[in-house]
Amino acid sequence: MDPTQLTIHELHGQLKNHKTTSRALTRLILDRIKSVEPKIHAYTTVTPEAAMAQAEAADQWLQSGRPAHPLTGIPIALKDNLCTQGIRTTCSSKILENFIPPYNATVVRRLNEAGAVFIGKTNMDEFAMGSSTENSAFGLTANPWDVSRIPGGSSGGSAAAVAADACISALGSDTGGSIRQPAAMCGVVGLKPTYGRVSRYGLVAFASSLDQIGPIAKNVTDCALMMNAISGHDSYDSTSAEIPVPDFARALDRNLTGMRIGIPKEYFIDGMDSEVLHAVKEAIRVMEKLGAKTQDVFLPHTEYAIATYYILATAEASSNLARYDGVKYGHRAKPTKDLLEMYMKTRQDGFGPEVKRRIMLGTYALSSGYYDAYYRKAQCVRTLIKSDFDEAFKQVDLIVTPTAPTAAFKIGEKTQDPLQMYLSDIFTISVNIAGIPALSMPCGFTKAGLPIGLQIMGRPFAEETILHAAYAFEQATEWHKRKPNI
Numbered sequence: 001m002d003p004t005q006l007t008i009h010e011l012h013g014q015l016k017n018h019k020t021t022s023r024a025l026t027r028l029i030l031d032r033i034k035s036v037e038p039k040i041h042a043y044t045t046v047t048p049e050a051a052m053a054q055a056e057a058a059d060q061w062l063q064s065g066r067p068a069h070p071l072t073g074i075p076i077a078l079k080d081n082l083c084t085q086g087i088r089t090t091c092s093s094k095i096l097e098n099f100i101p102p103y104n105a106t107v108v109r110r111l112n113e114a115g116a117v118f119i120g121k122t123n124m125d126e127f128a129m130g131s132s133t134e135n136s137a138f139g140l141t142a143n144p145w146d147v148s149r150i151p152g153g154s155s156g157g158s159a160a161a162v163a164a165d166a167c168i169s170a171l172g173s174d175t176g177g178s179i180r181q182p183a184a185m186c187g188v189v190g191l192k193p194t195y196g197r198v199s200r201y202g203l204v205a206f207a208s209s210l211d212q213i214g215p216i217a218k219n220v221t222d223c224a225l226m227m228n229a230i231s232g233h234d235s236y237d238s239t240s241a242e243i244p245v246p247d248f249a250r251a252l253d254r255n256l257t258g259m260r261i262g263i264p265k266e267y268f269i270d271g272m273d274s275e276v277l278h279a280v281k282e283a284i285r286v287m288e289k290l291g292a293k294t295q296d297v298f299l300p301h302t303e304y305a306i307a308t309y310y311i312l313a314t315a316e317a318s319s320n321l322a323r324y325d326g327v328k329y330g331h332r333a334k335p336t337k338d339l340l341e342m343y344m345k346t347r348q349d350g351f352g353p354e355v356k357r358r359i360m361l362g363t364y365a366l367s368s369g370y371y372d373a374y375y376r377k378a379q380c381v382r383t384l385i386k387s388d389f390d391e392a393f394k395q396v397d398l399i400v401t402p403t404a405p406t407a408a409f410k411i412g413e414k415t416q417d418p419l420q421m422y423l424s425d426i427f428t429i430s431v432n433i434a435g436i437p438a439l440s441m442p443c444g445f446t447k448a449g450l451p452i453g454l455q456i457m458g459r460p461f462a463e464e465t466i467l468h469a470a471y472a473f474e475q476a477t478e479w480h481k482r483k484p485n486i
């Protein structure tokens with residue numbers, strides 16, 4: 001089999017037994033990138049020299065016979081909002097087009113210490129604002145399953161690269177669904193960890209009370225291995241939790257006996273695609289066959305999730321993005337006659353339309369006179385959404401839903417209608433509002449051959465339980481074995 005199609009754990013076996021080298025593998029991935037990039041454009045930056053140097057170092061380590069980390073020598077892609085020392089980090093924005101960070105994000109440092117090989121930075125919606133990767137200042141990314149369709153977003157580049165074998169695994173970030181929704185659209189596995197599980201030091205902030213970094217991988221085992229490498233407390237991020245990190249790969253088990261799974265009726269709505277509905281129902285049946293007990297649960301405040309999110313996330317974004325003023329980072333407009341004009345022109349040229357829309361919405365929601373009506377109220381509703389989950393998780397271990405209401409939509413289909421675009425996150429957003437972990441994995445295909453995503457949510461810091469159920473489902477099905485013909 002073509003090594004680019006293999007998973008982390010399969011390749012680890014080959015590297016450890018000297019059946020292949022990281023250099024050979026990295027070269028194959030770079031070739032693969034050359035052949036698929038003209039069709040999908042998953043990367044903003046590819047770093048062949050740096051990758052080959054890391055591969056060389058990994059090979060030396062592997063040759064030495066010292067115990068190797070499962071990620072040693074494995075080509076990994078990083079979403080372009082993760083700071084990489086000496087390597088351009090653009091957030092797919094003109095305002096950061098030439099920004100070269102002086103330091104590595106903690107997740108990057110941890111993967112580096114594990115011996116991973118960084119192959120490049122992946123395309124995204126500008127500042128992670130979007131659901132289709134059409135909001136990139138550097139051109140859109142296409143879905144490897146059908147290049148006339150979007151790959152999801154905002155981590156669309158990472159998901160498309162994994163699906164197209166243009167890297168072995170990737171990191172994304174998820175503020176309202178940006179790991180899970182593109183994973184669903186591209187037929188791969190994506191996990192948004194619990195808020196606090198993974199350090200965000202060096203992640204360019206979008207909405208700080210919601211953002212999390214997580215893996216996008218070819219299967220559940222790889223997802224667990226990536227989680228092992230990136231999780232855990234970090235003194236550089238005061239929101240990272242001092243909670244012990246289990247060995248996620250050991251949680252993987254084929255049997256679901258005794259597992260209680262909740263099905264929320266609020267996630268099976270009108271307007272949902274019938275093929276998605278059918279695939280998710282079938283998946284629930286498979287889980288029952290594996291020993292899980294299913295029951296109804298109620299998440300009555302779900303209908304307020306999108307409105308709540310678009311107040312909180314935009315408010316936080318308006319504050320976080322105030323730092324891009326042409327003084328400290330990236331693009332500066334010139335010539336300008338005074339400081340105010342410099343600020344204004346820099347932001348006018350530097351930000352794309354969606355980012356400007358969010359800054360305006362957020363500034364409005366926070367402005368005096370509207371703060372109580374919008375921001376404070378949204379915070380109250382946030383608590384209600386969180387307590388819906390607390391109640392549900394008293395009765396069940398996991399909650400299973402579709403990841404998105406439809407499979408990948410056409411390029412351009414929703415760009416003129418922001419509300420329609422926002423609605424494609426209807427099933428993923430509550431998870432960020434509540435701070436809980438959730439995974440998306442393939443559970444079927446539409447007649448047109450597009451992947452369908454299943455979402456599994458868990459209690460705070462119960463990623464192990466999610467990965468256990470996901471693994472059991474994966475082992476009982478064949479969906480993860482399909483490959484796009486690209």
Ligand code: GLN
Pocket residue numbers: 128129130131153154173174175176177178179206313425
């Ligand atoms: N699509 C959502 C938004 O545009 C979520 C994005 C994300 O998770 N980063 O805000």
